[in-house]
Amino acid sequence: MPLSLVLRAIVTVCILVFSAKILGELFCKIKIPSVLGELTAGILLGPYAFGSIITIGGTPVIELNEIVRAFGEIGGILILFVAGLEMTFTDFRRVGSSSFIIGTTGVVVPFLMGYGFCMLFGLSAGASLVVSAALVATSISITSLVLQELKRSKTVESKTMVSAAVVDDVLGLAILGVIVSFISTSATINPFNVCLIVMESLALWLVLVVSASLLVPKIINLTSRGKSEETVEAAATASCFGAAALAAYIGLSPIVGAFAAGMAVSSSNAIEKIRDYAKKISTIFSPVFFALAGAAFNIRSFITDDIWFYVFFILLVGVAFVSKIVGCGLPAAYFLKDKNKGLKVGIGMMSRGEVGLIVAGVAISAGAISQSTYAAILGMIMITTVLPPIWLKRSYDKEPPEELEEKDPPDMIPTYPL
């Protein structure tokens, strides 16, 4: 019997989630961030690869219909909600001035370098904005996992990185908000307009964060006293989805709203319960997001006789590396008074990861960038996600381990042999 739209979507979600997790698991074993495994699952199962080949009775098994796309979109929202849960508004205000400056230059330098580079290559102003926004966002989660594995998460440079990444995230998301405004309103891009929209987006975002952090914890604390099961979880879901929709309504990106809701929820009493819940819920949505990001990637874009594509791609990766070394590494070396540690901060903040993918995903589905620009961004994100952890590990391996032992605070989590 032919399956209904929903059931075809369910089959696709079930295949995407399962294979994303299996590949994530395999990548994890060879020490590559599992998010890249999920992305690879999407590339392999997408319409440009095996997705069009695997069929039952002539119809493809994997069908990226509107319900699957809705799952992916909700996945993006939940990823940022979970990221927001890790950070309170108080944390954000407590970031030291040095981290604040490192985070800011770490956004401004890649953005300007990326924008200039793309304009030189003759990309449209819109596409240049997208590429430079994708260059901005640091995925500190991957780096912090590596630092934890190396038992260096309590070092001064690692704390600097994490604090700076907080600022980086917030500013990066503000830029995303601007990009979305440009794509959707098709305003003319001139310096005055850009400044206006940046200020407007930042102001709106701040209003959203402040009002969410006043209102949401009260709702959560109230519902956490309830007796029937999962009421507080339902309230958290409602906050996340509500803030996402509100953000979209006032012209920002929905994921920016979800991040604000996450930050707001994180200062409520029920944070542990909600964090556990949000991670579980993400299991079914986030892999779909990454898989869809992968599915939109056409490997054939890399097989072209247009030599300029290769030049563009290689230089883009170069800009991605250099801009974070300059934007984060230089100021860090100045503040920490240590070139070596500065370099480590630069390397550590290089991973682009999920936020970059979200920027590129929003842009390609809005038609703001071409297939080949999308392919170049994805390739850049993959390289900047795989290499820095390896590089960071090498640079720590060179240091004498004694130094580490001395510097470790006593409350470090012990590790057990596996």
Add this chain to the structure above:
Amino acid sequence: MPLSLVLRAIVTVCILVFSAKILGELFCKIKIPSVLGELTAGILLGPYAFGSIITIGGTPVIELNEIVRAFGEIGGILILFVAGLEMTFTDFRRVGSSSFIIGTTGVVVPFLMGYGFCMLFGLSAGASLVVSAALVATSISITSLVLQELKRSKTVESKTMVSAAVVDDVLGLAILGVIVSFISTSATINPFNVCLIVMESLALWLVLVVSASLLVPKIINLTSRGKSEETVEAAATASCFGAAALAAYIGLSPIVGAFAAGMAVSSSNAIEKIRDYAKKISTIFSPVFFALAGAAFNIRSFITDDIWFYVFFILLVGVAFVSKIVGCGLPAAYFLKDKNKGLKVGIGMMSRGEVGLIVAGVAISAGAISQSTYAAILGMIMITTVLPPIWLKRSYDKEPPEELEEKDPPDMIPTYPL
């Protein structure tokens, strides 16, 4: 800025989930099963009530679009998956012969009484099948919660009820499979066809259950050894969705497949983890299912000058009560050699709850029953869900509490004052 389809769906889901939970919580406080609160939220927010009134800028805030419907459909699948998780295939085989007979008569009697009653009232054969299928399914979850509250869950009649309800559930779902076959293939309804499809559905379902219980636990046990987060949860989701789609593919109802997957998963090692996960995931989907069931209910169907509607409704409720007393209570009184206990079994198995709602929901969306038949079924389900717990409590209150103390096995869970 106007919201996209997905964001409008998210707003609706967020409102439905939150208000369903709030009403569920309120109903819980006045000792009415919370599922009825979720249903009421749907009735109140549906298009026949306030749903069409609450608007922003002329467009209704609550929009039951295809993505919201997909959430509801997935909710139905997850409800049955969670129900299946509570029951292993071994449990099912271990049910005693007396419970097996009580469960079977408890399905056959309501089905035949309901079918005869509807045909007498001039309903079509298809609609009669739907009504009688809705009369069959026992929602033991509500009764077992009440029994736990009354501290009677270890009594002989309560064990009989639960075991019989297992049989009842399985047969009820098989009947649902048959109904779906009839609705979708529009086969002529004659005794021979009915028998053929019943046998075919039962056989297919058994094949599905047996193959799932051989294959799924192996996959789950394999993935539960994984290192990256939530791999086993992803495998459980894939089993649930995969089995649902497979069931639909071979012509059964998808929820029957989800139930089989749940039963299969329940004999794996990771059952506790998966049970917790499945309940969390359901938080976001199940209330949408109940709310949509409520939203399809038009209260105006009850305001009619057609006196026969009222007669039909009252007699339907009567059939619902009598058929379970006769179908379950009589054989129970015979096996337990106690009229009083038999009556309690009959009362306890009266609640129709979620499975009845699923039958009615599938039927109305397929156009197999009229608005007024749907309203009558929903009214019947609400009454049979609210009254039996109260009735059961009264009948236990009459008994001397000493008897309870003596009969309780020593391993009873102690309860603390609230």
